[in-house]
Amino acid sequence: MEHVSRVLTRGIAGHSVWRYLLNSAVVALGTVLAGSVVALLAATAVARFRFRFRTTFLILLLIVQMIPAEALLIPLFLMVRRLGLYDQLLGLVVVNVGFTLPFAIWMLRTFVAAVPKELEEAAAIDGAGRLVTFWRVLFPLVAPGLVATSIFSFITAWNEFVFALTLINDQGGYTMPVALGFFTSQRSTDWGGIMAASTLMTIPVIVFFLLVQRRMVSGLVAGAVKG
Amino acid sequence: MAQTSTLDRGGATPSAPARRPTAPRRSRGLPAWAVPYALLLPGLLVIGGLLLYPLYQMVEMSFYKVGLRQIRPNPRPAEFLGAGNYTEVFRSELFWSSLRNTVVFAAVTVALTLLAGTLVGLLLHRLGRAMSTFVVVGIMAAWATPPTATAVIWKWLFDADAGVVNWALGLLPGPLSELIFGTSDWSGRPWLNSPATIYLVLVVAVVWASFPFIAVSVLAGLKSIPSELYEAARVDGSGPVTTFWKITFPLLRPVFSVLLVLSVIWDFKVFTQLYVLAGGTTNREAFNLSLWAYTEAFSAPPKMGFGAAIAVVLTLILLVITGVYVRQIVRTEDVR
Numbered sequence: 044m045e046h047v048s049r050v051l052t053r054g055i056a057g058h059s060v061w062r063y064l065l066n067s068a069v070v071a072l073g074t075v076l077a078g079s080v081v082a083l084l085a086a087t088a089v090a091r092f093r094f095r096f097r098t099t100f101l102i103l104l105l106i107v108q109m110i111p112a113e114a115l116l117i118p119l120f121l122m123v124r125r126l127g128l129y130d131q132l133l134g135l136v137v138v139n140v141g142f143t144l145p146f147a148i149w150m151l152r153t154f155v156a157a158v159p160k161e162l163e164e165a166a167a168i169d170g171a172g173r174l175v176t177f178w179r180v181l182f183p184l185v186a187p188g189l190v191a192t193s194i195f196s197f198i199t200a201w202n203e204f205v206f207a208l209t210l211i212n213d214q215g216g217y218t219m220p221v222a223l224g225f226f227t228s229q230r231s232t233d234w235g236g237i238m239a240a241s242t243l244m245t246i247p248v249i250v251f252f253l254l255v256q257r258r259m260v261s262g263l264v265a266g267a268v269k270g
Numbered sequence: 271m272a273q274t275s276t277l278d279r280g281g282a283t284p285s286a287p288a289r290r291p292t293a294p295r296r297s298r299g300l301p302a303w304a305v306p307y308a309l310l311l312p313g314l315l316v317i318g319g320l321l322l323y324p325l326y327q328m329v330e331m332s333f334y335k336v337g338l339r340q341i342r343p344n345p346r347p348a349e350f351l352g353a354g355n356y357t358e359v360f361r362s363e364l365f366w367s368s369l370r371n372t373v374v375f376a377a378v379t380v381a382l383t384l385l386a387g388t389l390v391g392l393l394l395h396r397l398g399r400a401m402s403t404f405v406v407v408g409i410m411a412a413w414a415t416p417p418t419a420t421a422v423i424w425k426w427l428f429d430a431d432a433g434v435v436n437w438a439l440g441l442l443p444g445p446l447s448e449l450i451f452g453t454s455d456w457s458g459r460p461w462l463n464s465p466a467t468i469y470l471v472l473v474v475a476v477v478w479a480s481f482p483f484i485a486v487s488v489l490a491g492l493k494s495i496p497s498e499l500y501e502a503a504r505v506d507g508s509g510p511v512t513t514f515w516k517i518t519f520p521l522l523r524p525v526f527s528v529l530l531v532l533s534v535i536w537d538f539k540v541f542t543q544l545y546v547l548a549g550g551t552t553n554r555e556a557f558n559l560s561l562w563a564y565t566e567a568f569s570a571p572p573k574m575g576f577g578a579a580i581a582v583v584l585t586l587i588l589l590v591i592t593g594v595y596v597r598q599i600v601r602t603e604d605v606r
Binding site: 091209 | 303305306307309310312313314316317319320321322323324325327328331341406407410411414415416417418419422423425426429432535538539541542545546549550560561563564567568574577578581582584585588589591592595596599600
């Protein structure tokens with residue numbers, strides 16, 4: 044505990060650990076908020092409609108998930124600089140949305156498909172418009188799956204290392220994983236402090252994970268493997 | 271006109287006359303065929319703008335010399351090199367050592383991950399409900415642990431002076447150490463200096479973090495196998511090993527092949543853990559392809575075109591593996 048309080052008060056690289064945890068939280072929450080809306084719309088499209096290019100889109104989702112982040116890092120770095128988002132948390136949010144979206148759509152579509160179609164048809168019979176049906180009928184029923192998917196995106200963005208390492212220069216903007224990496228390389232013998240910082244970074248992830256573990260594990264397995 | 275056949279049939283029923291007048295309003299919205307495309311549009315824009323377009327830029331950049339002059343404000347135009355970056359990549363000794371590190375690491379890690387994951391999955395299937403949940407939550411916590419934290423924890427365990435591993439080895443008799451390492455005792459053994467032992471620690475760390483996902487997937491597959499098959503096998507006097515190879519494995523073959531390809535893809539591009547364990551970008555012999563690409567592009571002097579060429583090679587390897595994965599998914603699941 045003394046290590047924890049020391050890391051919390053004295054901090055790493057001139058900033059309190061709270062600062063890095065806050066940066067990580069901002070990036071992860073921003074990614075989830077922006078990403079889940081887009082993912083829900085796209086997941087509804089592939090789970091509820093039959094249209095041309097549907098298979099193409101699903102295969103595209105599979106393929107883009109395999110692109111290594113380190114490969115796209117170089118063009119994304121230049122793009123983020125050109126947009127004036129270098130050294131800003133918003134730039135990290137944008138990049139993380141791109142990298143979490145394909146899997147979020149893939150995972151969420153199984154949850155959308157699990158909602159019985161008859162409910163929406165019943166709502167349509169009652170004269171509800173498409174928007175009302177989506178918002179009042181589908182959304183509440185998909186909400187638990189949306190939470191599980193969002194938490195997966197949250198954890199991915201919270202843990203993300205290489206973009207945060209490259210797209211943020213100022214130490215005040217470091218996210219927790221980068222701060223931890225920096226701390227480890229600077230004071231490689233202060234294991235108490237390093238472990239305290241790792242623990243602080245890991246606790247939110249484990250807590251979130253425990254909250255939704257059952258639904259998330261089934262969603263993950265369904266998303267990755269349909270055997 | 272907007273919705274489904276149910277609407278057409280049910281629209282005239284007297285059960286909902288009061289709401290009926292709202293129906294024409296819907297016709298002012300999008301035509302039915304356009305709805306899925308409209309829903310997809312934001313997603314397509316994100317994927318196109320943040321994944322596909324950068325992918326194209328990366329390929330384009332790999333044919334140019336892109337350095338500090340090109341990424342500063344008021345950039346100079348980049349010099350076209352043709353295949354020059356690629357010739358340099360294939361000529362470089364670092365390419366072959368990085369490729370070897372990448373491939374050997376992936377092969378060893380995937381094999382151990384699948385083995386450990388399958389064994390734990392089989393164990394979970396035999397445990398009672400409460401115990402199984404308890405173990406699943408426990409191991410998945412390891413899976414959810416941030417890669418940076420995973421790497422740092424294992425770095426600490428294998429630390430030369432403060433590490434638990436060296437302390438535990440120190441409890442073993444000295445002559446054994448002399449036999450294996452040629453040193454008189456176990457203390458102070460630096461695990462994280464030479465590439466071979468860095469990768470040893472990396473394998474341990476990555477297997478530790480990734481076997482839970484395999485175990486949980488295998489468990490989900492096992493639950494789908496009817497228990498009658500196992501009863502029949504038991505009646506016929508089949509032992510556990512035979513039962514696994516004759517019943518479990520054939521039935522779960524699609525699950526295993528997808529897990530195999532996914533693991534290969536994940537382990538091919540491991541970056542964060544290696545970066546932390548190898549202590550950044552200084553230990554060139556410990557590079558794998560992604561760390562090498564990163565180093566060329568981002569440590570001074572930045573050679574972004576060269577880095578992009580390495581990244582293209584890595585991506586091509588992954589795309590070939592992904593092709594196998596996609597074929598497997600298309601075969602086992604209705605993406606249609």
